Amino acid sequence: MTKAIISTTGAPRAIGTYSQAVRVGDTVYLSGQIGLDPATMLLEDGVEAQIHRVFRNLAAVAQACGGDLGNLVKLNVYMTDLGHFSMLNEIMGGYFTEPYPARAAVGVASLPRGAHVEMDGILVLN
Secondary structure (H helix, E strand, C coil): CCEEEECCCCCCCCCCCCCCEEEECCEEEEEEEECECCCCCCECCCHHHHHHHHHHHHHHHHHHCCCCHHHEEEEEEEECCHHHHHHHHHHHCCCCCCCCCEEEEEECCCCHHHCCEEEEEEEECC
16 A cells, blocks of 8 residues: 655645645545644634635645545534534535535534634545
C-alpha cells in the first residue's frame, strides 16, 4: 500500500500532528478543517463565515490532490450548536450538486480554537 501526503497552502497548515490529507490509491482521506483563513491562521468571524471557509478549505485540499468537492463521497460535520443545522444545509447546497455525498452531523461540546464547525471527509478520485 502506497500512501501520499497531500499538502497545500490554499488551506490552513496542520495545527497538530496530522496531514491535511492522505491519499491511498484512488481514495483521499481529508483531515478536519475548521474556519481558519489559511493566510492569517485566524478563525473567520461567525458561524456562517466559518461554514463557507471550511468548504473552501476542503475544496483547496481536494484540488491539491487532483479532485474537487464533487469527488467527496463522505462528509462528517461537527457543530457546537445544531441550531445552525439549517444554515449548514443551505450553504452546502451552494457547494454541491446531486448526487450529494453521504453525511453525518454531530453536535459537540467544543472544537479546536473555539471554532463553531469542523468537517472532514473522504474523496474518491476517478
